[in-house]
Amino acid sequence: MTTTRRNFLKHSLGTSALVSLTPAVPALFLNTSAHAAAARRTSDNILVVVQLSGGNDGINTVIPHGDDVYHRSRNVTRYQANQVLKIDSYHGLHPQMTGFKSLYDEGQLAIVQGVGYPNPNRSHFESMDIWHTAKPTGEGRVAGRETGWIGRYLDAQRAAAKSPKNDDELAALHLGAGRLPLALAADKTRVPTVTDLTAFKLQTRNDGALRRTIESATRFDRGSDNDLLSYVQHSTVNALASSAQVQDALRQYSTPIAYPQSPLGQQLRTVAQLIEAGMSTRVYYVSLGGFDTHATQRNAHAALLKTLSDAVAAFTKDMAHHGHDKRVITMSFTEFGRRVKENASAGTDHGAANPLFLVGGGVKAGLIGKHPSMTDLDQGDLKFHTDFRAIYATLLKQWLGLPNPEAVLGGKFGPAKVLG
Amino acid sequence: MSNTLTQLDPNRAWAAYEPSAKRPWNVARAAHLYRRAGFSANWAELQSAVKGGPQATVRGLMADAAHAAASKDDQFESQMNAMGRTMMAGNNPRTLSAWWLYRMRYTPSQLLEKTTLFWHGHFATSAAKVTKAKMMLDQIALLRRGALGEFEPTVRAISRDPAMLVWLDSTSNRKIRPNENYARELMELFCLGIGNYTETDIKQMARAFTGWEVRKGKFVFNRWQHDTGSKSFLGASGEFDGDDAVRIVLEQPAASRFIASKLVRYFVSDEPALPDRLVEPLAKQLRENGFVIGPVVERILSSDLFFSEHVAARKVRSPVDLGIGLLRALEGATDMYQLAQSLDQVGQAVMYPPNVKGWDGGRAWISSSRLLGRANLVGALTVGGRAKFAGGGLHTLARKHNVSGPADTVDWLLDLLVATPVPRAVRGELVSLLQGRGDEGKNLARVVSAIGALPEFQLA
Incomplete structure (x- = not known):
């Protein structure tokens, strides 16, 4: 049941048939050739990034219920040992994370503890930029021209590709309403943002002449010294081409798995559709916001963790159902954790080190690394012991098959023992 | 192109534009002015701009803005206020966007509205969290009043603005545990930019804002929660309160540069970004003239650089x-x-x-x-x-x-x-x-x- 459907698609949607749909662009992003099927292993692996924006309270996510300091520091926001989903006598998951708990029990969840970076920055934007660029403040980062760790990976893969035609527009895809995350910004590769796949097409109301005029008028080379104009022109041509192809790929998908109705659940369902359609997209990026819980955090934070846990669990089940579980890893991260001590508004303020989650059949399941000490703190915050760039390096090299993550990350990091 | 831009003489760049055979005043330049100073001109406005010349057209935009900022009882203002009251009664913040778009479409002063939108992006506050229509409308009115005026009163007012304080989780700010959020954003996003202050400055400055609270939708100063002790930040020490903090922040040379470069990016060019030396004359003008925004905007919009090939079509339309x-x-x-x-x-x-x-x-x-x-x-x-x-x-x-x-x-x-x-x-x-x-x-x-x-x- 696993590969039959993929194979069926490969046979029924041969490369030539796809090319004929949109002759202007190569169909390389659909992983349809026999050659591609033969070259499985890392060349077939997929990374799904779930960004938790606002700074998730990791202490109330992977809860050190066996630590008195936790209970003393959190009068209002704490959970008792009998409330948490127990992992062991010290650790437990937040009571709402039943989906994650099942994944943990099934050996599909890796909880990497104490993840962070030196000299932690407590500004949302700066710290998020550090995670996205994988570069500390000031280090080779030029305002407005910054590239992200995934973007640089995409550029490196593109440069290494043998065929010069390998202009793979959908090497990565961002799903969401917001702007393109900096992590996906690249010099050469343009990563599309897709808000709603059904709306991801040019609507011309069956007016063929209008459509042809738009397609041809946008394609003319502008031959201008205005970089912004060239950028917009190329982006427009790409948008028209990739939307036609995505619409085609979406027509084939069904699943018995019920996804939550949350935007995150629906976005992950779309990711599943695209993966099942045989797209060769290697990285998908989605976000969940609202973690900046300075005040009365208890209910809001619980709802967010439930949203995350339910959506990722449904997605992981669906991947297993379609036989993709061995080739898809979902990583969730956030820009920083929260202070150990709660504040006077029943919330928590910006902190530092935090747990990071990796989900899927390919991860080294279980707790990885120790929970950072609740008493040996850095300005009131947990100290990190695992640099997030070591995790990036491991995913880039061992999961996505990039030979030299050093070039992308600007130094040697890791490897971290996070994959199975 | 960016090479020639870096070679420009900063003082010449901001000198008044004089139409010439090479750079005539025509429909294209008039349309450029209206796209930047406002949203766009219609055909009649373009014709009258071409007839009136660039300096008179910019002066007209400034005069309209001054009039609109001061007027409370003209027909357009009454109409907008009536619509605003209806919305407040319904308290549905989702209608707020539509209300403001209507205003942008029909306002007799495009420049004032465009500049208000600039400050909205600068002191960016979202109704998604504020949820009270009245608070959002009051904040936008505050930004509109100060859009082209002195900056310091606007920053002082925004520091007490209920919508802002709700947005930044600063509605209760106690001296035993000061909330650092406002102090951080005041420096990072509103006045100085990252790199011009330290984490210690934030911690110290947060104490100056203790006791600044929102109760029942209104700003109150709770003197029992205000930390009256001495604070040290940005090289100054004293028993500072929030207004002192605003004053000290705006005395930093970085403040004028930060605001001038944001104005330049908004009105002149996304790419290429203008080099610091081109921004400096405008920053200097802010520093030396009481940090008043209007004259700097007027200088930008009537300048030689503004009507040059260096900046035409160098912005992505929002x-x-x-x-x-x-x-x-x-x-x-x-x-x-x-x-x-x-x-x-x-x-x-x-x-x-x-x-x-x-x-x-x-x-x-x-x-x-x-x-x-x-x-x-x-x-x-x-x-x-x-x-x-x-x-x-x-x-x-x-x-x-x-x-x-x-x-x-x-x-x-x-x-x-x-x-x-x-x-x-x-x-x-x-x-x-x-x-x-x-x-x-x-x-x-x-x-x-x-x-x-x-x-x-x-x-x-």
């Missing part, structure tokens, strides 16, 4: 610029609730900025789905029939201005709509589209729809 610009240029009217929703889908819901950093602008406005969404939006307003132009179809508008003949009509539309010439062959395709079968109004709608998908239309 969704609001694009939607309101289309309506203003073509004298269009549409359902503002629907427009608000469409603009949200392509990345900009006014009153709902994505975060306290506001909208990034520039290339960040562009993505595949947003480009398709922009083209689809223009398509819906034109061939989709969602807008009326001069009270009817686009042919009504063309007739009103005595425009006829396929080539002349296409050129007229391009004059109104695009920031930089389209290739000859593209113009040819548009002319053919206009000559298609079917009635004139429908073909005009198809041409405007096609223009809406062009890269040239996405720029300002």
Whole structure:
């Protein structure tokens, strides 16, 4: 049941048939050739990034219920040992994370503890930029021209590709309403943002002449010294081409798995559709916001963790159902954790080190690394012991098959023992 | 191009623009001025700008703004206030975007509204969290009053603004555990920019804002919660309160540079970014003249650099610029609730900025789905029939201005709509589209729809 459907698609949607749909662009992003099927292993692996924006309270996510300091520091926001989903006598998951708990029990969840970076920055934007660029403040980062760790990976893969035609527009895809995350910004590769796949097409109301005029008028080379104009022109041509192809790929998908109705659940369902359609997209990026819980955090934070846990669990089940579980890893991260001590508004303020989650059949399941000490703190915050760039390096090299993550990350990091 | 930009003499760049044979004052430059100083001009406004000359046109924009900022009882203000009161009664913040878009479409002072939108992106506060329509309207009114005035009173007022304090989780700020959020954003995003302060400055400054609270929707100073002790930040020490903090922050040389460069990016160029030495004369003007915004904006809009080839079409139109610009240029009217929703889908819901950093602008406005969404939006307003132009179809508008003949009509539309010439062959395709079968109004709608998908239309 696993590969039959993929194979069926490969046979029924041969490369030539796809090319004929949109002759202007190569169909390389659909992983349809026999050659591609033969070259499985890392060349077939997929990374799904779930960004938790606002700074998730990791202490109330992977809860050190066996630590008195936790209970003393959190009068209002704490959970008792009998409330948490127990992992062991010290650790437990937040009571709402039943989906994650099942994944943990099934050996599909890796909880990497104490993840962070030196000299932690407590500004949302700066710290998020550090995670996205994988570069500390000031280090080779030029305002407005910054590239992200995934973007640089995409550029490196593109440069290494043998065929010069390998202009793979959908090497990565961002799903969401917001702007393109900096992590996906690249010099050469343009990563599309897709808000709603059904709306991801040019609507011309069956007016063929209008459509042809738009397609041809946008394609003319502008031959201008205005970089912004060239950028917009190329982006427009790409948008028209990739939307036609995505619409085609979406027509084939069904699943018995019920996804939550949350935007995150629906976005992950779309990711599943695209993966099942045989797209060769290697990285998908989605976000969940609202973690900046300075005040009365208890209910809001619980709802967010439930949203995350339910959506990722449904997605992981669906991947297993379609036989993709061995080739898809979902990583969730956030820009920083929260202070150990709660504040006077029943919330928590910006902190530092935090747990990071990796989900899927390919991860080294279980707790990885120790929970950072609740008493040996850095300005009131947990100290990190695992640099997030070591995790990036491991995913880039061992999961996505990039030979030299050093070039992308600007130094040697890791490897971290996070994959199975 | 950026090479020549770096070679420009800063003082010459900001000297007044003098029309010349090489850089004549014409429809294209007048349209450029209106796209930047406002949202877009219609044909009559362009004609009168061309007749009046650049300096008089800019002076007119400034005078209109001064008048609009001061007036409380003219017809437009009364109409907007009445609509605002209706919204407050319903307390549905979702209608806020539509209300503001209506205002941008019909305001007699585009410059004041455009500058208010600038400050909204700067002191970016979202109704998604504030949830009270009245608080949001009060904040926008505060920003409009101060849009072109002295900066310091605006910052003092925004530091007490209930919407802002709710937005930044600072409605209760106690001396035993000061909330650092406001102090951080005051320096990082509102006044100085990152790198011009330390974490210690934040911690110390947070103490100055203790006791600044919101109760029952109003700002109150709770002296029992105010830390009266001595604080040290940004090289100053004393028993400072929040107003002292604002004053000390604005005394930093970084403040004038930070604000000047944001103004320049907003009104002049996304890319290339102007080098610091070109921004410096404007920063100096702010520093030496009480940090008043209006004169700097006027200097920018009447400058030689502003009307030069270096900055023409060097900005990406925001969704609001694009939607309101289309309506203003073509004298269009549409359902503002629907427009608000469409603009949200392509990345900009006014009153709902994505975060306290506001909208990034520039290339960040562009993505595949947003480009398709922009083209689809223009398509819906034109061939989709969602807008009326001069009270009817686009042919009504063309007739009103005595425009006829396929080539002349296409050129007229391009004059109104695009920031930089389209290739000859593209113009040819548009002319053919206009000559298609079917009635004139429908073909005009198809041409405007096609223009809406062009890269040239996405720029300002």
